[in-house]
Amino acid sequence: MTIDWVALAQVTVATIGATLIVVAVFVMAATAMSQADEAAASGQRATGLRAVGYAALALAGVFVVYGLYLMIPYFHSA
Amino acid sequence: MSTTLFLVIVVVITALAFDFTNGFHDSANAMATSVATGALRPRVAVLIAAVLNIVGAFLSTEVAKTISGGIVEDSLITPWMVFAGLCGAILWNLATWLLGLPSSSSHALFGGLIGAVLVGAGMHGIHFSTIMSKVIIPAVVAPVVAGFAACAATFLIYRLVKKPEDGSNGRLFKHGQTVTSSLVALAHGTSDGQKTMGVITLVLISAGYQASGSGPQVWVIVIAGLAIGLGTYSGGWRIMRTMGKGVVDVTPPQGFAAETASTAAILASSHMGFALSTTHVCSGSIMGTGIGRRAAIVRWGTARRMAVAWIVTLPAAASVGAAAAFVAQQGTLGEMLVLAALVLASAWIWLMSRRNAISAANVNDSADVTLTPVATVTAQPAPVA
Numbered sequence: 001m002t003i004d005w006v007a008l009a010q011v012t013v014a015t016i017g018a019t020l021i022v023v024a025v026f027v028m029a030a031t032a033m034s035q036a037d038e039a040a041a042s043g044q045r046a047t048g049l050r051a052v053g054y055a056a057l058a059l060a061g062v063f064v065v066y067g068l069y070l071m072i073p074y075f076h077s078a
Numbered sequence: 079m080s081t082t083l084f085l086v087i088v089v090v091i092t093a094l095a096f097d098f099t100n101g102f103h104d105s106a107n108a109m110a111t112s113v114a115t116g117a118l119r120p121r122v123a124v125l126i127a128a129v130l131n132i133v134g135a136f137l138s139t140e141v142a143k144t145i146s147g148g149i150v151e152d153s154l155i156t157p158w159m160v161f162a163g164l165c166g167a168i169l170w171n172l173a174t175w176l177l178g179l180p181s182s183s184s185h186a187l188f189g190g191l192i193g194a195v196l197v198g199a200g201m202h203g204i205h206f207s208t209i210m211s212k213v214i215i216p217a218v219v220a221p222v223v224a225g226f227a228a229c230a231a232t233f234l235i236y237r238l239v240k241k242p243e244d245g246s247n248g249r250l251f252k253h254g255q256t257v258t259s260s261l262v263a264l265a266h267g268t269s270d271g272q273k274t275m276g277v278i279t280l281v282l283i284s285a286g287y288q289a290s291g292s293g294p295q296v297w298v299i300v301i302a303g304l305a306i307g308l309g310t311y312s313g314g315w316r317i318m319r320t321m322g323k324g325v326v327d328v329t330p331p332q333g334f335a336a337e338t339a340s341t342a343a344i345l346a347s348s349h350m351g352f353a354l355s356t357t358h359v360c361s362g363s364i365m366g367t368g369i370g371r372r373a374a375i376v377r378w379g380t381a382r383r384m385a386v387a388w389i390v391t392l393p394a395a396a397s398v399g400a401a402a403a404f405v406a407q408q409g410t411l412g413e414m415l416v417l418a419a420l421v422l423a424s425a426w427i428w429l430m431s432r433r434n435a436i437s438a439a440n441v442n443d444s445a446d447v448t449l450t451p452v453a454t455v456t457a458q459p460a461p462v463a
Contacts, residue, residue, distance in 0.1 A: 003211045004352060007350050010352075011223065011352045011354070014346035015227050015339065016230065018342040018345075018346065019231050023231040023338060026235075029250065030246075030247045030250050030251070031239060033247075034239075034247055067261050067345060071137075072268070074137065
């Protein structure tokens with residue numbers, strides 16, 4: 001019986017790593033956006049915070065595109 | 079009509095029926111959390127999942143070379159064994175749906191085939207070490223890995239984001255959840271849509287209707303894609319309720335954490351050669367997200383019932399597959415008897431489900447899936463001691 005322990009370890013690390021990266025980016029977007037809302041509510045300018053928020057969301061979008069790339073076999077078959 | 083053609087037609091129809099149950103069983107994997115949090119309305123959720131499943135099925139038509147992937151001795155498999163195996167898988171899928179329990183459709187199919195081959199070809203037809211490495215180990219790993227990822231993700235979100243459920247934060251997580259749920263649905267279409275195509279194609283080849291080594295024919299791709307899509311659209315609301323409300327009352331940040339972990343686990347496993355079942359991954363993620371949020375209440379009773387289903391799926395489907403194979407191997411009459419039994423049992427399960435029907439309209443009304451109607455407004459009278 002051969003169990004592919006290496007593949008198993010890779011899957012474990014990749015799953016946890018990828019989840020935490022995506023979540024960290026999303027947490028950044030949520031935090032920046034809500035701080036921008038607070039700043040705007042108290043009359044301050046919040047352009048920088050908004051920009052960080054949108055940049056984080058754009059990065060999340062890049063992850064989605066990468067996910068689609070992995071999912072669709074067309075991109076892999078030579 | 080020759081007996082071969084008759085058998086091929088029967089296998090194609092049961093394969094499509096299995097594909098349909100596969101769709102409605104796994105609809106919840108992608109969409110239960112989005113339905114539970116209200117990120118998507120129930121009908122919209124299953125429509126998106128159905129379309130993405132069909133798209134996925136068309137995107138990925140590279141059918142496996144063997145029906146079982148080496149779990150049983152593929153050279154010994156005959157069309158009637160495939161038929162008996164499919165019967166086992168369909169009945170197990172329907173029975174677990176009736177009880178509102180998620181269970182892996184791949185495990186059901188493997189179980190059915192194992193049972194059928196045991197009866198048809200004997201012990202030497204079964205590759206026990208492959209079952210261990212390709213079925214049992216991944217089944218233990220999947221919920222643990224996805225659950226840990228979802229748990230850590232949930233913990234981080236609730237630790238780092240102030241009021242993650244409210245206002246713009248809540249909306250952001252709902253949008254994120256919709257996107258990740260959709261990715262799960264698409265990934266499901268690319269993997270499971272192809273399973274039925276493979277079964278039909280290999281049966282056509284073994285009966286001599288198609289050249290050996292050729293890919294699925296266009297009509298096979300179309301009907302297999304449609305069967306899984308229709309199944310997904312029909313929603314499997316009983317399982318949807320258990321996954322979305324039964325284990326944990328999922329909030330938008332939890333839904334986002336769970337679906338992100340599921341997507342990551344499914345993509346990582348399918349690209350690193352350690353295939354994990356979508357159902358095991360998604361159930362694990364949902365439990366993990368319940369543990370990750372301190373205020374959440376995990377209903378361990380439901381979790382325990384899911385765990386039992388997870389263990390029993392393979393042997394249960396194998397038993398039905400073995401019984402079906404025993405009758406089907408008697409010839410055309412036996413096959414017709416099995417088919418009649420399958421139809422009757424399916425109809426009976428459906429009738430049982432009508433006693434307490436669960437639909438898009440009431441999927442979020444309760445956390446429990448019961449066989450008898452439960453009064454939702456008036457409390458049950460306490461049992462007299």
